[in-house]
Amino acid sequence: xxxxxxxxxxxxxxxxxxxxxxxxxxxxxxxxxxxxxxxxxxxxxxxxxxxxxxxxxxxxxxxxxxxxxxxxxxxxxxxxxxxxxxxxxxxxxxxxxxxxxxxxxxxxxxxxxxxxxxxxxxxxxxxxxxxxxxxxxxxxxxxxxxxxxxxxxxxxxxxxxxxxxxxxxxxxxxxxxxxxxxxxxxxxxxxxxxxxxxxxxxxxxxxxxxxxxxxxxxxxxxxxxxxxxxxxxxxxxxxxxxxxxxxxxxxxxxxxxxxxxxxxxxxxxxxxxxxxxxxxxxxxxxxxxxxxxxxxxxxxxxxxxxxxxxxxxxxxxxxxxxxxxx
Amino acid sequence: xxxxxxxxxxxxxxxxxxxxxxxxxxxxxxxxxxxxxxxxxxxxxxxxxxxxxxxxxxxxxxxxxxxxxxxxxxxxxxxxxxxxxxxxxxxxxxxxxxxxxxxxxxxxxxxxxxxxxxxxxxxxxxxxxxxxxxxxxxxxxxxxxxxxxxxxxxxxx
Amino acid sequence: xxxxxxxxxxxxxxxxxxxxxxxxxxxxxxxxxxxxxxxxxxxxxxxxxxxxxxxxxxxxxxxxxxxxxxxxxxxxxxxxxxxxxxxxxxxxxxxxxxxxxxxxxxxxxxxxxxxxxxxxxxxxxxxxxxxxxxxxxxxxxxxxxxxxxxxxxxxxxxxxxxxxxxxxxxxxxxxxxxxxxxxxxxxxxxxxxxxxxxxxxxxxxxxxxxxxxxxxxxxxxxxxxxxxxxxxxxxxxxxxxxxxxxxxxxxxxxxxxxxxxxxxxxxxxxxxxxxxxxxxxxxxxxxxxxxxxxxxxxxxxxxxxxxxxxxxxxxxxxxxxxxxxxxxxxxxxxxxxxxxxxxxxxxxxxxxxxxxxxxxxxxxxxxxxxxxxxxxxxxxxxxxxxxxxxxxxxxxxxxxxxxxxxxxxxxxxxxxxxxxxxxxxxxxxxxxxxxxxxxxxxxxxxxxxxxxxxxxxxxxxxxxxxxxxxxxxxxxxxxxxxxxxxxxxxxxxxxxxxxx
Numbered sequence: 001x002x003x004x005x006x007x008x009x010x011x012x013x014x015x016x017x018x019x020x021x022x023x024x025x026x027x028x029x030x031x032x033x034x035x036x037x038x039x040x041x042x043x044x045x046x047x048x049x050x051x052x053x054x055x056x057x058x059x060x061x062x063x064x065x066x067x068x069x070x071x072x073x074x075x076x077x078x079x080x081x082x083x084x085x086x087x088x089x090x091x092x093x094x095x096x097x098x099x100x101x102x103x104x105x106x107x108x109x110x111x112x113x114x115x116x117x118x119x120x121x122x123x124x125x126x127x128x129x130x131x132x133x134x135x136x137x138x139x140x141x142x143x144x145x146x147x148x149x150x151x152x153x154x155x156x157x158x159x160x161x162x163x164x165x166x167x168x169x170x171x172x173x174x175x176x177x178x179x180x181x182x183x184x185x186x187x188x189x190x191x192x193x194x195x196x197x198x199x200x201x202x203x204x205x206x207x208x209x210x211x212x213x214x215x216x217x218x219x220x221x222x223x224x225x226x227x228x229x230x231x232x233x234x235x236x237x238x239x240x241x242x243x244x245x246x247x248x249x250x251x252x253x254x255x256x257x258x259x260x261x262x263x264x265x266x267x268x269x270x271x272x273x274x275x276x277x278x279x280x281x282x283x284x285x286x287x288x289x290x291x292x293x294x295x296x297x298x299x300x301x302x303x304x305x306x307x308x309x310x311x312x313x314x315x316x317x318x319x320x321x322x323x324x325x326x
Numbered sequence: 327x328x329x330x331x332x333x334x335x336x337x338x339x340x341x342x343x344x345x346x347x348x349x350x351x352x353x354x355x356x357x358x359x360x361x362x363x364x365x366x367x368x369x370x371x372x373x374x375x376x377x378x379x380x381x382x383x384x385x386x387x388x389x390x391x392x393x394x395x396x397x398x399x400x401x402x403x404x405x406x407x408x409x410x411x412x413x414x415x416x417x418x419x420x421x422x423x424x425x426x427x428x429x430x431x432x433x434x435x436x437x438x439x440x441x442x443x444x445x446x447x448x449x450x451x452x453x454x455x456x457x458x459x460x461x462x463x464x465x466x467x468x469x470x471x472x473x474x475x476x477x478x479x480x481x482x483x
Numbered sequence: 484x485x486x487x488x489x490x491x492x493x494x495x496x497x498x499x500x501x502x503x504x505x506x507x508x509x510x511x512x513x514x515x516x517x518x519x520x521x522x523x524x525x526x527x528x529x530x531x532x533x534x535x536x537x538x539x540x541x542x543x544x545x546x547x548x549x550x551x552x553x554x555x556x557x558x559x560x561x562x563x564x565x566x567x568x569x570x571x572x573x574x575x576x577x578x579x580x581x582x583x584x585x586x587x588x589x590x591x592x593x594x595x596x597x598x599x600x601x602x603x604x605x606x607x608x609x610x611x612x613x614x615x616x617x618x619x620x621x622x623x624x625x626x627x628x629x630x631x632x633x634x635x636x637x638x639x640x641x642x643x644x645x646x647x648x649x650x651x652x653x654x655x656x657x658x659x660x661x662x663x664x665x666x667x668x669x670x671x672x673x674x675x676x677x678x679x680x681x682x683x684x685x686x687x688x689x690x691x692x693x694x695x696x697x698x699x700x701x702x703x704x705x706x707x708x709x710x711x712x713x714x715x716x717x718x719x720x721x722x723x724x725x726x727x728x729x730x731x732x733x734x735x736x737x738x739x740x741x742x743x744x745x746x747x748x749x750x751x752x753x754x755x756x757x758x759x760x761x762x763x764x765x766x767x768x769x770x771x772x773x774x775x776x777x778x779x780x781x782x783x784x785x786x787x788x789x790x791x792x793x794x795x796x797x798x799x800x801x802x803x804x805x806x807x808x809x810x811x812x813x814x815x816x817x818x819x820x821x822x823x824x825x826x827x828x829x830x831x832x833x834x835x836x837x838x839x840x841x842x843x844x845x846x847x848x849x850x851x852x853x854x855x856x857x858x859x860x861x862x863x864x865x866x867x868x869x870x871x872x873x874x875x876x877x878x879x880x881x882x883x884x885x886x887x888x889x890x891x892x893x894x895x896x897x898x899x900x901x902x903x904x905x906x907x908x909x910x911x912x913x914x915x916x917x918x919x920x921x922x923x924x925x926x927x928x929x930x931x932x933x934x935x936x937x938x939x940x941x942x943x944x945x946x947x948x949x950x951x952x953x954x955x956x957x958x959x960x961x962x963x964x965x966x967x968x969x970x971x972x973x974x975x976x977x978x979x980x981x982x983x
Contacts, residue, residue, distance in 0.1 A: 327906075327907060327910050328910060328911060329907065329910075329911055331911075334911060338651065345658065348673065349672075352668075352670060352672060353668060353670055354668075355667060355668050355933065355937065357937075358936060358937060358941060359941065360933070360936060360941075361667075361668055361670075362665045362667070362668045362670045362672055364929075364932075364933075365657065365661055365925070365928075365929045365932075366658065366661050366672065366673075369654050369657050369658045369661070370658075372650070372654045373651065373654050373655075373658075376647050376650050376651045376654065377651075379647050380647055380648075380651070383647075397704065398706070399704040399705075399706075402706070405703065405704055405705075405706070408703040408704070409700065409703045409704055411703075412699055412700060412703045412878065413700075413899070413903075415878075416696075416878070416882060416895065416898075416899045416902075417899060419882055419886075419892055419895045420892045420895055420896050420899075421892075423886075423892050423895075424892070428883075432879055432882075435878075435879075436875050436876070436878075436879060439874075439875040439878065440871070440872070440875050443871040443874075443875070444871070445871055445872065449872070453872055453875075453876070454875075457875075457876045457879060458879065461879055461880065461883055465883055465887065468527075469513075469519065469523065469527065469887065470527070471883070471886065471887040471890065472890060473883070473886065
């Protein structure tokens with residue numbers, strides 16, 4: 001029995017070694033096998049949906065399957081680590097989200113944007129502030145005035161403690177000269193849970209992106225007050241910007257880009273960037289993004305890298321002011 | 327494996343104490359007297375109370391059961407081997423799956439388990455190879471689960 | 484009425500029916516494999532829906548999910564590997580029936596009650612979706628907190644044997660749920676620097692470990708392996724089911740209603756519906772001691788609740804675009820992609836399509852009656868395979884299934900660790916089901932408690948001062964104190980009798 005086992009083991013090893021040698025000799029151009037795409041958030045969310053769409057379109061450009069894999073949990077730490085720690089051979093890439101510029105400030109991980117090879121940015125959605133449709137507030141200024149008059153009475157929500165929308169809320173308050181505890185943050189599992197709490201009367205204001213609240217706004221349950229962008233959102237000229245409304249010059253946005261682990265070979269980066277740019281510019285992707293209300297923003301690899309470095313510094317500053325740095 | 331309630335109670339007591347000590351170092355939420363430590367502390371205190379009841383009940387009962395009883399399998403080398411294969415075989419996936427790859431590792435573990443169950447060699451080889459390759463193909467091709475190829479990366483299809 | 488007729492015509496299209504059939508077979512297949520979930524079935528369907536019209540796209544998801552959830556009961560009954568956290572509520576009853584040679588009957592009960600619950604849920608969905616969606620908006624964090632406490636109370640009712648051991652099992656589950664990053668404080672607990680632990684322990688590998696791995700370990704320790712894994716079955720899928728339905732009218736009805744209503748609540752609704760239904764059935768049963776030993780009553784109630792909650796979860800999704808679980812989150816994405824914005828307006832602007840989607844719930848559930856039969860029959864060959872060939876292959880499935888949930892070996896580590904814990908627990912008379920419930924409900928309990936405390940500035944009044952919360956809270960307190968009050972009343976009446 002033992003001998004049989006041994007022979008079998010040896011056989012397999014020999015087979016593996018033999019074939020390995022053969023393909024090494026005839027190495028083809030990148031990519032020659034399926035690419036794994038890690039999404040650091042759960043199935044069904046915005047990051048998952050946009051990544052799957054983009055991956056599907058890039059598959060056509062690259063000519064090999066691009067398999068999307070969800071590695072969620074730990075507020076994004078698990079998936080972001082998986083991308084950064086993957087073998088830098090171009091066969092594992094992933095979606096990198098705004099949290100990469102935040103979680104190391106919060107002391108959750110040592111990972112930061114320099115642990116990645118940026119391939120491109122494809123989306124950014126600015127923070128917006130929403131209240132219940134029957135709320136007495138029609139402007140953000142009115143809300144802030146009331147908050148100042150009765151500190152601690154009104155509550156805010158939109159995501160977990162130290163999440164991007166918490167940053168937007170705390171940043172808005174501290175830039176306006178108020179302490180972040182003027183409107184305490186009630187952590188929720190995400191924007192959907194925060195909005196549910198808003199409508200059911202649990203909290204008074206929710207910070208999240210406009211598309212996340214769009215269906216409740218259309219249903220007449222929620223009204224948006226202002227958005228944290230330089231210009232009003234396309235198609236929504238009546239929704240004022242936070243800057244024009246309150247004078248607070250702070251832009252907090254969630255964004256999504258594609259990156260691989262640091263040290264990706266140049267050949268792979270070049271192929272992936274051009275495939276991603278083509279997918280980004282396709283009619284299908286444009287239609288998908290506008291239907292779902294996601295903001296389309298393009299930056300190529302080097303620009304995306306610079307963008308991340310800038311966002312990292314800016315978010316660190318806001319987190320410091322809001323007392324979220326550990 | 328029968329562990330008497332008083333021994334189990336002691337284990338739980340130790341575990342709960344460790345949880346309680348750790349939980350006391352967790353931060354509170356800003357502006358609140360409670361925080362991340364609350365639920366673990368409640369759980370730990372609950373476990374302590376339950377463990378004490380368990381120990382007390384066991385000590386009062388007569389006749390007192392043995393402190394620990396492994397069961398009949400511990401005297402049979404063949405059964406020990408099988409338990410070891412199940413535990414170590416599963417555990418071997420954790421460090422080695424990425425390096426060795428799913429096909430080779432799963433054939434090896436499956437083969438070992440089948441042989442330990444006294445399935446004849448021919449059937450064992452057939453079942454382990456067929457099941458491993460079928461499951462690998464099904465999961466990686468149809469369900470897009472990224473099972474690593476490891477050593478066989480170069481012949482990946 | 485026009486809408487209903489138009490909807491009927493849309494669904495009757497052979498292409499639509501063909502897609503429903505195809506998706507159903509696919510769903511059955513995925514659900515029957517341990518570790519593969521209905522969410523995975525949905526995610527895999529999405530690329531295919533790109534090429535479909537809106538109705539077949541949603542119909543494919545609806546039918547695949549209904550089939551996958553039922554099919555999850557098959558490995559539950561045959562191998563004691565529950566497919567969903569919901570089916571963990573009744574896996575012991577089904578498995579016990581199988582070991583008595585009644586595999587077909589157990590699965591038949593699951594099938595009939597699933598179809599029953601599914602159809603009741605679909606009727607409720609069709610007739611009162613917009614009104615029920617408003618009900619979901621009564622729920623803020625306080626109400627969710629009470630719902631979680633109610634769910635935990637169920638484990639006390641469900642668990643058999645020593646109450647102290649049941650409570651310990653629950654506390655272990657709650658402890659496991661605290662591992663990972665705490666949403667409320669953004670603080671990693673019990674992670675010791677491990678990135679994988681930061682993500683927490685997901686319940687599918689936990690379930691596979693505690694239920695299936697324990698079986699494999701027990702098998703490895705057994706003396707002889709020459710029998711097939713379960714005794715030869717002498718029951719049939721539909722034999723005696725009519726009688727079962729008549730005897731369990733109440734359980735089926737209450738299970739369906741509980742399933743739909745709890746399923747409506749976004750978040751953990753569909754996960755705990757079956758547990759609540761099972762506990763209610765046990766509470767009102769004349770033979771509560773038989774629950775957990777292979778008794779049809781709990782199986783019927785929980786099976787109905789499980790499938791009914793699937794319809795419930797669509798109500799907030801369609802009416803307000805709020806996803807109740809990851810399946811509806813993906814489905815909402817598909818709707819958007821097809822240019823349909825969920826909201827109250829879909830009942831006006833897209834009435835035909837909306838009713839056609841509801842119609843597919845009926846079609847899928849009726850189809851389940853047929854396809855489910857073949858799936859159960861097909862699963863028979865598993866029962867006939869000699870255990871010594873089957874068990875090693877099951878071990879492999881358990882590992883791959885656990886891997887598939889986290890897409891890393893961490894899932895396998897979780898399965899192994901909880902398998903050993905589960906084995907030691909069962910050997911020493913600790914029930915496993917409360918631990919699973921603790922893992923599922925823990926985060927819901929804690930997050931909502933913390934959020935409520937922050938909102939009420941640390942005052943306990945905040946837990947009772949809203950109408951729904953007050954009612955739920957009073958109800959829960961009553962459940963816990965009722966046995967005590969009863970005891971007291973009995974004492975007092977006895978004393979007064981003695982006194983007279």
